[in-house]
Amino acid sequence: MAQRKQIRWHIAVFLAPAVLVYTAIMIVPLFGTLNLSLFNLEQGNRVFVGMRNFATLFGDPRWSEAFWNALGNNTWFFVVHMLVQNPIGVMLAALLSSPRLRGAAFYRTAIFIPTILSFVIVGFVWKLILSPIWGIAPGMLDAVGLKSLFAPWLGKEEYALTTLALISVWQFVGIPMMLIYAAMLSIPDEVIEAAEMDGVTGWAQFWKIKLPLILPAIGIISILTFVGNFNAFDLIYVTQGALAGPDFSTDILGTFLYRTFFGFQLQIGDPHMGATIATAMFGIILLGVCFYLFAIQRRLRRYQF
Amino acid sequence: MGALTLSQVTKSFGKTDVIKGVDLNVDEGEFCVFVGPSGCGKSTLLRMIAGLEDVTSGEVALDGVRINDLPPARREIAMVFQSYALYPHLSVRDNMGLALKQAGVAKAEIAQATDRAGAMLALDALMERRPAELSGGQRQRVAIGRAIVRTPKLFLFDEPLSNLDAALRVQTRIEIARLHRDLGATMIYVTHDQVEAMTLADKIVVLRAGRVEQVGRPMDLYNDPDNTFVAGFIGSPQMNFLNAGRLGLSSDKLGIRPEHLGLDHGASAGTDRIPGRVSHVEKLGGETLVYVNTQDHGLLTVRMFGEHDFAVDGAVTLRIDPARGFHFDAEGRRIR
Amino acid sequence: MGALTLSQVTKSFGKTDVIKGVDLNVDEGEFCVFVGPSGCGKSTLLRMIAGLEDVTSGEVALDGVRINDLPPARREIAMVFQSYALYPHLSVRDNMGLALKQAGVAKAEIAQATDRAGAMLALDALMERRPAELSGGQRQRVAIGRAIVRTPKLFLFDEPLSNLDAALRVQTRIEIARLHRDLGATMIYVTHDQVEAMTLADKIVVLRAGRVEQVGRPMDLYNDPDNTFVAGFIGSPQMNFLNAGRLGLSSDKLGIRPEHLGLDHGASAGTDRIPGRVSHVEKLGGETLVYVNTQDHGLLTVRMFGEHDFAVDGAVTLRIDPARGFHFDAEGRRIR
Amino acid sequence: MSLARHSAPRSIAAHAVLLAYTLIALFPVFVIVVNSFKNRRAIFADPLALPSAGTFDLIGYKTVLAQGDFLQYFLNSMTVTVASLFFVLLFGAMAAFALSEYRFRGNMLMGLYLALGIMIPIRLGTVAILQLMVASGLVNTLTALILVYTAQGLPLAVFILSEFMRGVSADLKDAGRIDGLSEYRIFFRLVLPLVRPAMATVAVFTMIPIWNDLWFPLILAPSEATKTITLGSQVFIGQFVTNWNAVLAALGLAIVPVLVLYLIFSRQLIRGITAGAVK
Amino acid sequence: QDVTLTIESWRNDDLAIWQEKIIPAFEAANPGIKIVFAPSAPAEYNAVLNSKLDAGSAGDLVTCRPFDASLELFNKGKLADLSDMAAMANFSDVAKSAWQTDDAAKTFCVPMASVIHGFIYNKAAFEQLGLTPPKTEAEFFAVLDKIKEDGTYIPMAMGTNDQWEAATMGYQNIGPNYWHGEEGRKALIAGTQKLTDEPWVAPFRQLAKWKDYLGDGFEAQTYPDSQNLFTLGRAAIYPTGSWEIGVFGPQIGGAFEMGAFPPPVPADGDKCYISDHTDIAMGMNAATKHPEEAKKFLEWVGSSEFATLYANALPGFFSLNSAPVEMQDPLAKEFVSWRETCEPTIRSTYQILSRGTPNLENETWNASANVIKGTETPEDAAKRLQEGLASWYEPQK
């Protein structure tokens, strides 16, 4: 692409609609809200407090414990997704993209259906399945003689978060699958054919040819997972409630934020501390995204086909 | 090791029949060249042999074993793709070394093999570049390098030299010939270059619209073509086809190669002389091509060694040596 | 309309200098051919002229106006890409017609223009196919078709005929020549084919590693090369370079083209005779190439018209016509 | 593609893995569907049992049809989703093209700016958004939802599409430029068709949260005329008791339109869309 | 020209009742005013309402949560002052306390209903096992032991997954008997009692014993699971509140009869206390365009006509109106009859004590669930709650 010295209006035209809508309806309101983190109510008046809210969040053990707990849980939530969701997604996409696979469209659709379901249903059905009372999971484990493995996973502090993460994986595996699938489609057949001729087939072909070529897509998936997980909220809210039980073991940043910002039950929403948490979350996510954009994405080689 | 037999092989893409029943034997160690007009099915045939395209009907056998259903990776075939198909994410070295690495060859040995191929193809300075940073000809050389670092039973080359300059082309051609000699591997080679076809081939297969027109040794095809198609296709510039009737001959067409026509200044007459006017002259340095408009036979080409001057539109006389002519019937079949 | 001037044009990709200062004038309506070894920068130069690659330094001017910063779409240029760059989602017809459609040409007219180009390039039957369903040569023809349906100021062809068979190549070459004549457009043409370069060019530019080695009319380059590089590059097979000292000459090297060497059976002696042994013989039909091993000058090539038989390893004598030789100094510069 | 390249053990293994995963994916869905046809007692008595004569009950569906104007809700959801999708794809692809195709100062920063939106839950901006809509009189209109969803979908669309657009052959775009195509034409006529799989992917990703969103319909457009299906289904979720028959029926039915959209989009996932373009 | 008033509410469950009974009754009597009942999802209600009020798109009439949630809105000027409405005279001070400023000077919502805690039991099961409703703690556990021994029924249906069951139907249900209702509650507010005092730890001790009588995997049992366990006849006792009456009737569908008993007292002869919790009221959006009409409606809500209508339409939601309401539902009658023998109180955490961070109500949920599961001892839990409260609540410092 040649660099041209004149003003390139078309760049502005291409960017304008997106930037306008996005700025007006997302950025302005959001930053207006984040701005609240610098204020607090004192005697019913909104006063500027500078970084004091942050001092409270990180300095007051009641706040900071909850925050670090949520952050820790969130990190684990993310780790499970990275270790389970994305590899499964990539594997499914790789299998689905093998040429001439019969029924590929069926598999693809079937595997994608959970992603379409609303959280309400997802929460309901998994609670039903995993419930110790109604017998689906215990019954099925019983059928294979593993009844002893059963535990009320959603109710146990040590399992609940992982269980929820796996449910979330179940629900969202369609996302990496589809994205990776789209990326795989863009690999020219001839390159794959050349690999076949070179004797690079099966797994080796996946590792040595396909994977490097879809690396940018995997990068995107990772960052989307990261951002998605650190903003996650609904699933836990639906299954465990805003208090993210048992004993806050499933509390992640999203639920913590929601509880604080919008309030819950007798707890009155605190937009100022809420915004403070949101800003902290935003900082964490931004750090991750910047790391990706500047350290990883730039190093990822892209190939034009 | 490497004897290939195709029996009644056909291939259709949907409703388009591309290969319409090809029978062919390529002996072990033979150098077989496919020639034919663009789109006649050469690449498709190669791809079928490689196993990249399934055979609609017929049989492909390697060393007497039917391999229709054998995956390409297990056929021990190396191929140079017409479109290169380089691995965009690998350096030149890794592009060439991947097959060896996959086969578990030791690192040092791979390095040695790729270095040798790189040197041979004048790619030494570019070994660490990626395909996107190479020129067209360089990419083509990487594709060749990738095929020749391996030692397969069968090599398939699809127009491997088309983007190379003359010097490099001669050099690479010689390397391929040497490779063929040294490895004793069977090679199938698609080219549009007459020189490559004539110099490399043990056997030339002339294809036309999915069918084999003639198979033979290079000079046999040149000197003894079966029909006007082969006669016209082998040899460049193309053979002249004269109106045999006008020359008082019983055949339909008389084919005479441009190098077998004599050309004199000025008009003169005689049974084996044809008057005409110079249409245009092409000086190629070592030879000169003169295009002559004749009344009875249209535009005829004369090829002469060295530099010659003929004025455009000047009257000339063509001399025919009937002994060097080929007779064809109305269907284009050779009358022997 | 269409006079192109390059002044001290350079181009670097990162740290790699690819074009190292090129000065060139192409007159209006001229047919200019770029030749040079693979990777010397021909495509890069074309892309800079087209505006697809920015100029690192120097100036590109069209009709005297600096166009360094003019977007390609406004340069009125047609180009055939070495990599074809066809629109994969458009049919052959639409690939060729897109530019016209863009220019607002009437539908019927577009259809007519594409039909004509299609017929000329023997693509008539394939007009509704997409690039993926075409053979390599067919794709190349679509790429050519796309350029020639338009009437721009300047045509840029990057090895447009490399994947075509001889007959089609001759035919297309003639069409391009006619197009050039009819439109009077300036054309710049990259090729590795000696015949194309010699027959098409008004002017040949010999490039080497990003620099212009020599510019001139085809026969001038053939008959009057400036240095060993040009002498070796123009003409195929390559010129023989003899060891001048051994022949008792004052220059360093004596260049003689293969067609200017005589060859006799048996050994004989004399000042302008060189004894040797036949290394191998290539019969190309209309001509024969004999490679002779000599003690003083290494392997020399002899090109003879017609068919000749020489036994490999047989003793032969080469005859030199010193008048047809070129003298070069130790740096390879021509001594005139 | 070749039969020879289609090794039987490999494809059996592939099918085995896919089938296994499909079962995992569909089992809960099966539970949902089965139970939506049972009465409440039967759901909890034996959640895995197929509806039998005794337990088969369309009560859920009947409740859904009796309560509110579900057809209208469907229509609203559809309008909102499709319109938002259209704008997200159009604006998103345009911005992505600008970011991926041109080097200009601030390119990277602009990319980052457009990505900020995926990092903060848009819910936090609710009050300001609602104020904006109140001020512009858009409360209780579908336009308000479309605007919000468009803004919400853009960051992700830009993010994904720009990555895919970087993969489109530069030679191809250059060929377009040579052919005299303006940058706009290059975008619409060359690039867009070639990133169809990516567009489809983005469309699917964008559509799901829009379709399933409860929050903004609740806040911006809760009126009967503008209710979306997700919001409509909420009436069955009470404070102390949830009418699961109706929820399963309503939300189960609600996936049908998205599934149809998904099928439409996934047909754009075509192999070899750029085949034959360049050597 | 009709005026249309929109009611914001979290009571999705009541949609039909409003549409079919209450609104027609009002509209018939007040031509020219149209009422739209627009409930949102219960869990989102507070957040949605706050956002709408802030942006100015909320409805004219607002269903009020008790205590601070509404007080906050009033303080922000979102709810109108209704102190001088005539209908206010129909309510006792206790009834109004949930919607008044701390000094009781201003009232901003018209009380609608309260709910009473207690235990519902499966009469059939009790008959089958020959059990009678327990009166004391000891009897209570004796009954539970018997049920457990028999094994046909899960003794008690409760799960800790949703946490609030443990607190609301556990701690707040049985607690008043130990802290003596209003006495303890007020003392806590005054700072004269601490959560670590015996009256406040004792209920936790009892909860800790419940574990053995809950169903398998109660840790993952959700509130709907508990409801279902009971209504499907698999559990014998259900610690709960009166709101279930209307819900359970149709769910049980006549399969068995329900009975109810108040929280057992610690020892025979102790005075009994019940949680009769003020739960729902209705206020007026201060920004409404039709204050006249809205007030008219609110007056009606404060009338005995509405009380009768509402209490009978929603058995288990008891009217707060001073005028007695004749109810049809026997179980509801049973619940309301406890008002005669026992001292009513409201939930201990609701007034004032849940204003700060950490939120005492939320902490109580968490602690109650932990105690039942046995992951925290009653003493530890109480200590934690006290520390949390003391961290921000002056009188407790």
Ligand SMILES: Nc1ncnc2c1ncn2[C@@H]1O[C@H](COP(=O)(O)OP(=O)(O)OP(=O)(O)O)[C@@H](O)[C@H]1O
């Ligand atoms: N992106 C790039 N980065 C670095 N080097 C490059 C890049 N593109 C091209 N080159 C180098 O620039 C040189 C000139 O390339 P160019 O494509 O102009 O050669 P060419 O003369 O067209 O060769 P050919 O005849 O093989 O097509 C080559 O040596 C090539 O390796």
Ligand SMILES: Nc1ncnc2c1ncn2[C@@H]1O[C@H](COP(=O)(O)OP(=O)(O)OP(=O)(O)O)[C@@H](O)[C@H]1O
């Ligand atoms: N996918 C396809 N669908 C339909 N026709 C196809 C397809 N691929 C190739 N063809 C047609 O098959 C014929 C043979 O193609 P092939 O590539 O084998 O030709 P080729 O002999 O290699 O020509 P070239 O010398 O131009 O490379 C061509 O006419 C081509 O148009």
Ligand SMILES: [Mg+2]
């Ligand atoms: Mg081909």
Ligand SMILES: [Mg+2]
């Ligand atoms: Mg080039």
